[in-house]
Amino acid sequence: MLPEALVGLATAGGTAVVQAAGTEAWAAFRQHVATWFGRGDAERESGELARLDRTAADLAAAAPGSAGTGVPAERMRIRHEALWQARFESLLEGLTEDERASAAAQLRALLDTHAAPGPTAGDGGLAVGGDLSISADNGSVAAAVINGGVQLSPPPPPAPSQG
DSSP: OOHHHHHHHHHHHHHHHHHHHHSSTHHHHHHHHHHHHHHOHHHHHHHHHHHHHHHHHHHHHHSSTTTOOOOOOOHHHHHHHHHHHHHHHHHTTTTTTHHHHHHHHHHHHHHHOOOOOOOOTTOOOOOOOOOOOOOTTHHHHHHOOSOOOOOOOOOOOOOOOOO
């Protein structure tokens, strides 16, 4: 069984494969992943390229608006992330400790080199990579970013009853 850090690395690898498929970075990324898996064996590398191409084709076919496979895009994405995570784990498990350490370092470098850029924001901005919900209640203020001051005054008294 792999240490938790290596399972996390394998998970990141699976996610990276799915995120890169169909992007401009795909050609270079798929070649680097295939080379990592091939470990110097050209035949094995060729087989990995074919697997990576099938992954990209499956994801493209499941994309909204395509003729499709009938499998929802999110389910296809999850399926391929898990498949590639298992492939990364399997390779790492089959290596000696020294080989594993070297392969893990190479995989980290590969993922760092090809990592999709996350959301960015300039000074005073807010970058969100997922959902964001901001709410206020009881006369308070809620905001993602406030440029300038905020002053709360007590509410005006209620109007006298007309009775």
